[in-house]
Amino acid sequence: MKEEFLHFLWQYKLFNKSNLTSVKGGIIEVLDSGSYNTNSGPDFLNSKLKIDDQLWVGNVEIHIKSSDWYVHHHEKDKNYDAVILHVVWEHDTNVFMKNNHPLPTVELQRFVQEDVLENYQKLFSKEQRWIPCEKQITEIDSFLLNNWLERLFFERLENKSILIKELLLQSNNDYEAVLFQLLVKNFGLKVNGEAFLELAKSFEFSVLRKVRFNEEQLSALLFGQAGFLENKIEDGYYLELQKEYKYLQHKYQLKPLAKQRFQFFRMRPNNFPTIRIAQLVALYFKHQHLFSQTLEAIHLKDFYMLFSVEVNDFWKTHYTFEAASKKSPKKLTKSFIDLLIINTIVPLRFVYEQERGEVNEEQLLQLIQQLRPEKNSIINKFSELKIEAKNAFETQALLELKNNYCIKKRCLQCVIGNSLLKG
Structure with missing residues (x-):
């Protein structure tokens, strides 16, 4: 007890x-x-x-x-x-x-009453379970579950807001700079996310504002700061970037990260850090005011167009600086753009609107409900329990449920746990 x-x-x-x-x-x-x-x-x-x-x-x-x-x-x-x-x-x-x-x-x-105690014992049984209510969750009324998922989604946004507000504080409320930092972090995915965030924070965003009109300088800045221009490679493009980075390094007093921070091991070539940085270069060379453009975008097709960029000719035939490969466009896939919308665009827009006291919850929900459900081990397990997510809104809510309630056994604060206990 x-x-x-x-x-x-x-x-x-x-x-x-x-x-x-x-x-x-x-x-x-x-x-x-x-x-x-x-x-x-x-x-x-x-x-x-x-x-x-x-x-x-x-x-x-x-x-x-x-x-x-x-x-x-x-x-x-x-x-x-x-x-x-x-x-x-x-x-x-x-x-x-x-x-x-x-x-x-x-x-x-x-x-x-005895039935309340029985419900409590079922929920808090010492039996090893993936979630405490896995044997009863399908009994929950769909209306109650859907309302709870909406609350969980916004709780997840609030939790994501913590990092965003920290970054805004550090950047003197520069939303363009924070968008860049969040995008860079999420371009690194789970494996390289923290290293990519370090990269984004390793120089003042004002430097990027000055060089992003020049693709070569922009490439030199990002690859140089990531530590990828420290080797001796006899390639014309590489040597040009090296030379450009030395100039930028001296001019802006830049200090590169150690390239060992970035993982290639067990990653698909399209997720190599070098390719993700090349795509970031293409994105910021193409769009000079990306934050305002993300605010103007409403429909999913608007974001797919916004993030439709191509790497330069060198990266079409390379995955790293060292070796050439078969030519491929290496565009951002729709599934990758979906992740950027989920983890960057929607949370940042939520904070932006929240700070102005005008959160358009309906528009945020409409956007994320257009996205396909995420695929991961947690969502797969919910599917096995007959809880099928129809879109990214529901997968985000289920991730919040599992990570912030089920793992911590917060059944008494959970609408599902409350309903099961009351019988």
Whole structure:
């Protein structure tokens, strides 16, 4: 038995309210269970009760055992002087108030229905499960589930906003600079994401603003800062970039990263860091005001057009600087652009609108609902449990559910867990 579950029972009054009595036999009527306190102090504040027909307004404290009152030293804490009721699962000792009268106490286990306990035991079974409710999740009403998924999606956006707001603070609210940093990070995907973010932050965005009209200088800046221009390679294009980077390095006091930060191992050639940097060069050489263009784009086709770029001729026949390969355009695929929309465009637009007090939730939902569902091990497992995601909106919500609720066993804060417990 967990104290958090007792909080849940009290908050939602999942006990026999009509026959509720204290351990001393006093009749208790719960008029208002109070507001749940997540800070220090009693568990429920401003509760309203009738005890033997006398109205009481004050706080309620909840414990597994009555003796926990003394274990937690509440008798020495003035914050607990206004407690009017002690709710426990097991009454093992009397707790006394300042007037030396016993604090009214309810032993809750006497009033909780058997089916509520059974539901709790099913959900919090010690049996190894991928998610606690995997055997019951298909029982959930579809309307309730869909509303919960929408809330989870926006919770996920809020969590993604944390990094964005940090970057905005560091860049003096320069959305163009933050878009660049987020795009670079997400071009690196999961394996190279952090290294790519380091690359984006390794120089002032003002430098990129000055050189992006010149494709060779832009290439030299990004490849040079990534540490890829430190080798001795006898190739005309490579030598030109090397020369250009030395000029930029001296002019802007640049310090390159170690190229060992970037992983090639077990990656498909189209995901090599060199190719992703070449695509970034093509994107920023083509678009001079990318952030404002992402704000103007509404439909999915608008984003596909915006990110439709081609690498230069050198990279059409190379995956690295060292060796030539069969010619291929190496364009950004629609599935990759979808990831950029999910992880960069939508979160940044959400923060931008939030900062202006005008979040267009409907437009954000319409955009992400146009995207195909993501494919990964978590979404595949939900599919096995008969929870089929129809689009990226639902996959993002399911990822939030798994990572922020199921893994942490936050079933009591989850709408699905709440529904199953209430029966």
